[in-house]
Amino acid sequence: MATTGQPQPQPAPQAAPATAPPPTRATELSNRVKERFPDIVVDSMKEKRLKITTSSQKMRDVALFVRDALIFDHISCVSGTDYIGKNEIEIIYFVGNLSQPELKDFVIAIAERPKRDNPVVQSLVDVWPGVEYHERETYEMLGVNFQGHPELKHLLLPEDWSDLPPLRKDYNSPGR
Amino acid sequence: MVAVQKSGTFQFLVGKVNEVLQDAIGAPIRYLANWGRLYSLWPVHLETACCSVEVGAAAGSRFDMERFGALEAFGSLRQCDLLIVMGTVTRKLAPRLKLIYDQMAEPKWVIAMGACAITGGLYFDSYNVLRGIDDIIPVDVFVPGCPPRAEALLQGLVLLQEKIRKSQSLRGV
Amino acid sequence: MAVETEYVPDADKIMNVSLGPQHPGSGHFRIKLWLDGDYVVRAEPDPGYVHRGEEKMAEYRNYIQNVPHLERPVILDSCGILFPYALGVDELMGNKVPPRGQYLSVIMAELNRIISHMYFLGIYGVFMGHTTMITWAMGDREMFIDIAERIGGARVTFAYIIPGGVRNDMPDGLKERALKTCDWFDKRIQEYEKIFLYNPLFEGRTRKVGILSRDDAIRLGTTGTVLRASGVNSDIRKDEPYSVYQDFDFNVPVSNDGDSWARLWVAIEEMKESLKILRQAFTKIPDGPVRLKLGPQPRVPAGEVYTRTEAARGEMSYHIVSDGTPRPYRLKIGVPSFKNMRVLPHLLKGCHIAYSANLLEFEFLAGRIG
Numbered sequence: 238m239a240t241t242g243q244p245q246p247q248p249a250p251q252a253a254p255a256t257a258p259p260p261t262r263a264t265e266l267s268n269r270v271k272e273r274f275p276d277i278v279v280d281s282m283k284e285k286r287l288k289i290t291t292s293s294q295k296m297r298d299v300a301l302f303v304r305d306a307l308i309f310d311h312i313s314c315v316s317g318t319d320y321i322g323k324n325e326i327e328i329i330y331f332v333g334n335l336s337q338p339e340l341k342d343f344v345i346a347i348a349e350r351p352k353r354d355n356p357v358v359q360s361l362v363d364v365w366p367g368v369e370y371h372e373r374e375t376y377e378m379l380g381v382n383f384q385g386h387p388e389l390k391h392l393l394l395p396e397d398w399s400d401l402p403p404l405r406k407d408y409n410s411p412g413r
Numbered sequence: 414m415v416a417v418q419k420s421g422t423f424q425f426l427v428g429k430v431n432e433v434l435q436d437a438i439g440a441p442i443r444y445l446a447n448w449g450r451l452y453s454l455w456p457v458h459l460e461t462a463c464c465s466v467e468v469g470a471a472a473g474s475r476f477d478m479e480r481f482g483a484l485e486a487f488g489s490l491r492q493c494d495l496l497i498v499m500g501t502v503t504r505k506l507a508p509r510l511k512l513i514y515d516q517m518a519e520p521k522w523v524i525a526m527g528a529c530a531i532t533g534g535l536y537f538d539s540y541n542v543l544r545g546i547d548d549i550i551p552v553d554v555f556v557p558g559c560p561p562r563a564e565a566l567l568q569g570l571v572l573l574q575e576k577i578r579k580s581q582s583l584r585g586v
Numbered sequence: 587m588a589v590e591t592e593y594v595p596d597a598d599k600i601m602n603v604s605l606g607p608q609h610p611g612s613g614h615f616r617i618k619l620w621l622d623g624d625y626v627v628r629a630e631p632d633p634g635y636v637h638r639g640e641e642k643m644a645e646y647r648n649y650i651q652n653v654p655h656l657e658r659p660v661i662l663d664s665c666g667i668l669f670p671y672a673l674g675v676d677e678l679m680g681n682k683v684p685p686r687g688q689y690l691s692v693i694m695a696e697l698n699r700i701i702s703h704m705y706f707l708g709i710y711g712v713f714m715g716h717t718t719m720i721t722w723a724m725g726d727r728e729m730f731i732d733i734a735e736r737i738g739g740a741r742v743t744f745a746y747i748i749p750g751g752v753r754n755d756m757p758d759g760l761k762e763r764a765l766k767t768c769d770w771f772d773k774r775i776q777e778y779e780k781i782f783l784y785n786p787l788f789e790g791r792t793r794k795v796g797i798l799s800r801d802d803a804i805r806l807g808t809t810g811t812v813l814r815a816s817g818v819n820s821d822i823r824k825d826e827p828y829s830v831y832q833d834f835d836f837n838v839p840v841s842n843d844g845d846s847w848a849r850l851w852v853a854i855e856e857m858k859e860s861l862k863i864l865r866q867a868f869t870k871i872p873d874g875p876v877r878l879k880l881g882p883q884p885r886v887p888a889g890e891v892y893t894r895t896e897a898a899r900g901e902m903s904y905h906i907v908s909d910g911t912p913r914p915y916r917l918k919i920g921v922p923s924f925k926n927m928r929v930l931p932h933l934l935k936g937c938h939i940a941y942s943a944n945l946l947e948f949e950f951l952a953g954r955i956g
């Protein structure tokens with residue numbers, strides 16, 4: 238059956254989210270980042286997500302600041318997007334945190350945007366060792382070179398892959 | 414002696430005796446061999462993709478694949494004679510799949526399970542997926558579905574047994 | 587036993603062994619091992635035998651067409667893996683899912699958690715050579731598949747949690763049956779504990795094997811059962827309650843041992859907690875519609891979200907970038923097992939090769955990446 242019934246007046250079991258975060262937390266965090274790095278862009282994706290966009294040179298410092306000063310210690314995911322129109326590739330590190338109970342629902346995204354023609358960035362393996370395979374995946378999927386990565390080689394693709402990196406926008410699947 | 418051997422009547426006689434003997438001995442032996450193979454299928458443990466959970470369920474206690482004469486999949490490749498390709502075969506796995514097939518001893522049979530193993534299924538436009546495994550290895554039974562239910566796999570198994578029962582050559586298919 | 591290898595191995599004696607991709611464990615995954623005698627000196631995972639390019643495929647399909655193939659990477663937990671996707675698209679579109687839909691998605695996610703953990707128990711038992719475990723676990727798993735099948739209409743692939751709610755309502759009379767199954771399974775779990783968990787032979791093979799310290803667990807970015815078995819109290823259902831999880835009363839099992847046994851214990855305890863949630867959900871479920879009508883090709887406003895949920899194996903996350911067209915511009919799938927894979931070389935090092943099998947337990951749903 239598809240959706241059942243008429244929208245009757247509901248018994249409203251949806252208690253207002255009791256754990257609603259105080260609105261100051263995101264701003265507080267972003268203020269701390271801005272204080273330390275006055276010239277980088279900080280915006281919030283939503284109330285529990287903070288996105289820091291920085292240049293590739295500053296990336297390492299920002300990452301160390303986020304790890305040591307803000308104590309965001311748990312790498313959650315590394316994603317990359319190919320913005321072909323702007324000739325840029327965006328690499329985002331999503332960092333969560335397991336040591337401060339009051340900030341457990343927060344995720345900080347640190348983004349950098351190298352140029353698309355020759356994307357070379359600094360590896361963050363020594364900041365968060367957990368990113369090792371994530372960076373290898375980003376390397377082969379988007380063709381981004383991570384300098385300082387201990388072992389940058391194919392992880393998921395076949396050994397003899399010689400085409401463009403598949404997640405680049407100008408790569409087309411053979412079936413399409 | 415030499416002259417007799419060359420004579421056509423003798424050759425004809427030998428041929429006739431051969432035929433009679435083949436019918437009299439060959440057919441029962443073939444029947445016996447096929448019957449033996451039929452109920453002792455050993456699958457290779459090769460979980461290529463998500464269809465393998467239904468193989469797990471079929472081998473589990475509710476469906477119990479063993480009552481049809483297919484054992485649980487924990488043998489060496491050299492002892493196995495059934496290769497169930499459980500789903501998607503990627504380009505990275507394809508050479509290994511061929512290798513595994515070549516390493517198995519004759520006689521051997523292949524079941525292609527799931528839409529992915531048959532045509533590529535849901536992943537028809539993926540850059541890393543083989544569109545059907547019959548490009549690289551011969552397939553005996555196709556079991557469609559995504560994933561096929563455990564019952565469908567069992568039916569595929571019974572169909573394969575039917576095929577083995579009718580097999581004409583002692584080397585298997 | 588995990589032995590610290592402080593010595594420098596003799597380079598001539600090192601043997602290179604390739605475990606897989608066809609091996610009596612999880613078949614689609616290879617580990618390259620460097621052995622000295624039968625101690626592992628170095629290990630290097632080699633996944634990608636099931637890499638199907640789902641992230642690229644997602645860019646060719648619209649948000650609804652993406653549903654079926656996105657649940658395939660972790661098929662045992664097919665609702666758990668779709669959950670963050672639906673949450674993410676709902677968030678981008680600003681949908682408010684009707685309460686009955688939210689309850690149903692929680693019910694299916696918890697059923698799937700049990701189904702997935704049962705399969706895990708069975709395979710784990712086979713790794714150990716404990717055949718009773720697989721026959722029991724596979725048989726009992728079917729009880730929950732039956733319930734899930736009556737709600738979702740299939741045995742494993744439900745495509746049930748979709749943007750805007752759930753696909754259909756549950757049939758009448760299912761509640762009584764589900765509650766009965768929960769009661770039955772509560773008793774059954776005690777037998778599992780007696781026969782497997784506290785079995786001296788079993789304990790001998792799993793206690794103090796593959797110990798992962800709390801710091802390493804956080805540093806290496808592990809999630810889910812592995813993290814909780816190492817003493818970190820982290821469960822996204824509690825930390826960042828999504829859907830209606832804040833309505834339920836349940837605990838997060840945490841163990842401080844960090845060994846192979848503790849990971850199994852956490853899995854079994856989690857099933858008990860899932861039963862608790864299921865009972866509450868089935869009794870509390872409100873009436874009403876189960877989904878919003880979105881049409882076949884919903885337009886999603888431009889934007890970017892990062893959503894995460896607690897799937898059976900750990901933190902499941904999606905990064906969705908939309909540019910306002912009916913198709914996602916970029917969709918990144920963060921599969922828990924891929925996150926846990928980093929731990930494997932760390933644990934295998936210095937370990938006896940015979941124990942590598944129980945460490946493979948991490949990987950049992952893994953390799954299914956992208």
Ligand code: SF4
Pocket residue numbers: 462463464499500501526527528529530534535558559560561658
């Ligand atoms: S046919 Fe379906 S279930 Fe089987 S491997 Fe392919 S996608 Fe997975």
